[in-house]
Amino acid sequence: MLLSVENLEVKYGNIQPLHGISFHVNEGEIVTLIGANGAGKTTSLHSICRLAPPEAPRVIAGDIKFRGESILKTSPSDVVKNLKMALVPEGRHIFGNLTVMENLELATYSREKGADLKQEYQRIFDLFPRLHERRQQRSESLSGGEQQMLAVGRALMTGCTFLLLDEPSMGLAPRLKYDLFRTLKRLNEEGMTILLIEQNASLALHLAHRGYVLDTGEIAAEGTSDELLGNPDVKKAYLGG
Ligand SMILES: Nc1ncnc2c1ncn2[C@@H]1O[C@H](COP(=O)(O)OP(=O)(O)OP(=O)(O)O)[C@@H](O)[C@H]1O
Ligand SMILES: [Mg+2]
Numbered sequence: 001m002l003l004s005v006e007n008l009e010v011k012y013g014n015i016q017p018l019h020g021i022s023f024h025v026n027e028g029e030i031v032t033l034i035g036a037n038g039a040g041k042t043t044s045l046h047s048i049c050r051l052a053p054p055e056a057p058r059v060i061a062g063d064i065k066f067r068g069e070s071i072l073k074t075s076p077s078d079v080v081k082n083l084k085m086a087l088v089p090e091g092r093h094i095f096g097n098l099t100v101m102e103n104l105e106l107a108t109y110s111r112e113k114g115a116d117l118k119q120e121y122q123r124i125f126d127l128f129p130r131l132h133e134r135r136q137q138r139s140e141s142l143s144g145g146e147q148q149m150l151a152v153g154r155a156l157m158t159g160c161t162f163l164l165l166d167e168p169s170m171g172l173a174p175r176l177k178y179d180l181f182r183t184l185k186r187l188n189e190e191g192m193t194i195l196l197i198e199q200n201a202s203l204a205l206h207l208a209h210r211g212y213v214l215d216t217g218e219i220a221a222e223g224t225s226d227e228l229l230g231n232p233d234v235k236k237a238y239l240g241g
Helices: 041-048 076-081 100-110 118-127 131-132 144-156 174-189 201-207 225-230 232-238
Strands: 003-012 015-025 030-034 058-066 087-088 160-167 195-197 209-216 217-226
Touching: 003 041, 003 131, 003 217, 015 041, 015 058, 015 201, 015 217, 030 174, 041 058, 058 144, 076 087, 076 100, 087 144, 087 217, 100 144, 100 217, 118 131, 118 144, 118 174, 131 144, 144 160, 144 174, 160 174, 174 195, 174 201, 195 201, 195 209, 201 209, 201 225, 201 232, 209 225, 217 232, 225 232
Parallel strands: 030 195, 030 209, 087 160, 160 195
Antiparallel strands: 003 015, 003 058, 209 217
């Protein structure tokens, strides 16, 4: 097991968004966490990435383990550098006044000095040819879909083997959603482990191997994607009947 979240309870001040949730991700899997607005999806991701407050909440009970060892004391930069986990945050958070290339370069801060990254840029431009065409363009002038590609590309430039994505399909036209999800599938086939947070449950479950349904800070259902797609409660609440 690569990542396990065990009976995790967290708080922001007096607000407790997670009430003892447990889930896990095996190496090479795509796992999705689906749920409505405010269910605690982003909170779960931020807890795993060990972001500093105020983004990340305080852990009051339970544990988060990477290959069986607690990472509650691991710094956010060590999560990227040593555990090779990279977050594609909600809303992308790219630097609009920098070019595409500069945004990608910034993400290499955690890499070894002098590492030859030419092939890695090539890999990203292979996955997203549009980024190559726009590489000298200021990022704020990219379309929403292109910005999302850049956010994924930037995470890949950290050299991650485990990608955590927070609602990557948000705001994208259907066609671009499918393109992005196809790219995620390809990355997974090349060995990338993926934890995908999504409100679009149908899209997420068609990509993922397994999933968990998060409902107001608790795991309400879990199973293989096929099991969840066939679960009457999940259908009714998240798949439009
Ligand atoms: N920094 C914060 N301080 C206080 N409360 C927070 C903070 N971040 C989130 N919350 C609260 O925690 C709960 C879970 O929020 P979270 O952002 O994890 O939900 P979500 O499932 O990602 O929702 P969405 O689909 O809208 O992104 C919400 O009630 C939210 O108001
Ligand atoms: Mg969220």
